[in-house]
Amino acid sequence: MFRFFTAGESHGEALVALVSGVPAGVGVEQEFLDRELWRRQQGYGRGGRMKIERDTARILSGVRQGKTIGSPIAILLENKDWKNWQESLPVGEGDPAKHKRVASPRPGHADLAGALKYNFPEARYVLERSSARETAARVAAGAVAKLFLRELGFEVLSHVVAVGAVAVGREVRWEEIAQLHDREEVLLNCADADAEQRMKAEVDKTVEARDTVGGVFEVRAHNVPPGLGTYANWDERLDGLLAQAVMSLQAVKAVEIGSGITAAGAMGSIVHDEIGYAKEGGAFTGFTRTANRAGGLEGGVSNGEDIIVRGYLKPISTLRRPLGSVDFETREPVKAAYERSDVCVVPAAGVAAEAMVALTLARCALEKFGGDSIAETKRTHAGYLEQLKRY
Numbered sequence: 001m002f003r004f005f006t007a008g009e010s011h012g013e014a015l016v017a018l019v020s021g022v023p024a025g026v027g028v029e030q031e032f033l034d035r036e037l038w039r040r041q042q043g044y045g046r047g048g049r050m051k052i053e054r055d056t057a058r059i060l061s062g063v064r065q066g067k068t069i070g071s072p073i074a075i076l077l078e079n080k081d082w083k084n085w086q087e088s089l090p091v092g093e094g095d096p097a098k099h100k101r102v103a104s105p106r107p108g109h110a111d112l113a114g115a116l117k118y119n120f121p122e123a124r125y126v127l128e129r130s131s132a133r134e135t136a137a138r139v140a141a142g143a144v145a146k147l148f149l150r151e152l153g154f155e156v157l158s159h160v161v162a163v164g165a166v167a168v169g170r171e172v173r174w175e176e177i178a179q180l181h182d183r184e185e186v187l188l189n190c191a192d193a194d195a196e197q198r199m200k201a202e203v204d205k206t207v208e209a210r211d212t213v214g215g216v217f218e219v220r221a222h223n224v225p226p227g228l229g230t231y232a233n234w235d236e237r238l239d240g241l242l243a244q245a246v247m248s249l250q251a252v253k254a255v256e257i258g259s260g261i262t263a264a265g266a267m268g269s270i271v272h273d274e275i276g277y278a279k280e281g282g283a284f285t286g287f288t289r290t291a292n293r294a295g296g297l298e299g300g301v302s303n304g305e306d307i308i309v310r311g312y313l314k315p316i317s318t319l320r321r322p323l324g325s326v327d328f329e330t331r332e333p334v335k336a337a338y339e340r341s342d343v344c345v346v347p348a349a350g351v352a353a354e355a356m357v358a359l360t361l362a363r364c365a366l367e368k369f370g371g372d373s374i375a376e377t378k379r380t381h382a383g384y385l386e387q388l389k390r391y
């Protein structure tokens with residue numbers, strides 16, 4: 001059974017990702033994991049934290065001689081900032097005077113709800129675990145999922161569709177997204193150079209106003225065969241699984257599959273992708289579609305087109321000009337606590353969402369094809385593709 005967990009606090013010693021259920025024999029290159037972690041740290045509008053951390057994945061178990069061995073894979077990511085925090089966040093009792101309180105809950109964060117839930121007198125421990133630093137561990141786990149999916153020819157990538165009020169406003173081809181992935185300098189991970197410059201100006205404007213900005217990223221999964229997920233049970237529908245996976249990312253407030261949001265206001269005759277059957281040199285070659293507005297999913301099942309999932313991010317909750325709050329102790333009105341923070345994280349959130357989509361697809365692919373070794377998985381996968389060809 002394919003599963004994954006993350007553990008770790010934002011300013012604790014390390015983050016940990018645990019991935020279980022990956023078949024034996026999948027090649028795992030450390031450089032690939034580190035490159036994915038690097039991608040998550042990029043983007044115009046990130047704050048000071050990203051200058052301190054340069055994440056690297058230390059694989060502790062489950063990989064030997066460069067290949068998975070079927071046992072759980074544990075990955076450790078050190079928090080470089082730990083040296084500045086070990087006295088204020090010790091595992092042992094430590095010196096209470098060194099504790100760094102989050103004295104007033106920040107609106108838009110888990111601070112208040114979390115403190116009430118766990119009965120903490122202030123929000124330090126809430127901040128520590130609810131912080132999006134946790135997405136680094138998801139990206140490490142997602143990198144393993146991507147390496148597994150690559151064995152079957154699936155690719156998962158993202159690009160930025162909007163930052164604040166600035167949107168791309170045109171269709172983006174898979175090849176354009178793939179090119180973005182090779183860039184050594186990431187600005188806003190937008191496939192349209194002109195829109196990217198306008199997005200940069202939007203971030204500059206936001207910084208000047210000492211405010212924050214949200215946006216929209218899009219994740220695409222390429223080369224996924226029809227038949228992953230099922231309409232048979234509500235909790236096995238691939239659209240539902242992907243929506244939950246992406247919605248679970250910090251600051252994502254809406255998830256769209258294909259053109260779902262505009263589809264709600266359009267006529268059915270415009271929305272649905274008509275079906276054809278292609279002929280080449282007199283021979284039929286397979287089913288075709290006039291478009292992919294469904295985002296590769298119909299009835300909760302992949303239909304063979306690219307899977308398209310968009311995440312809508314609210315603006316970052318920590319502002320340089322803090323919003324109104326209340327002191328936990330005195331209950332007097334104060335400005336919310338400020339801790340070093342990003343201004344725009346849409347490209348990074350897209351990379352974290354790639355991880356979530358890859359982890360979800362890995363689970364569904366293993367449910368469909370099974371296999372304790374990658375050779376076994378590939379045999380079933382190849383047999384299924386053969387069946388589709390003969391259909």
Ligand SMILES: Cc1cc2nc3c(=O)[nH]c(=O)nc-3n(C[C@H](O)[C@H](O)[C@H](O)COP(=O)(O)O)c2cc1C
Nearest residue numbers: 108109132250251252316317318341342345348349
């Ligand atoms: C990659 C990434 C980086 C983030 N960085 C910050 C940050 O530096 N400061 C901040 O206040 N919020 C940041 N956020 C957003 C918060 O984590 C988010 O607003 C918070 O968890 C509350 O949103 P929720 O209700 O969806 O969890 C980031 C989100 C992501 C996805």
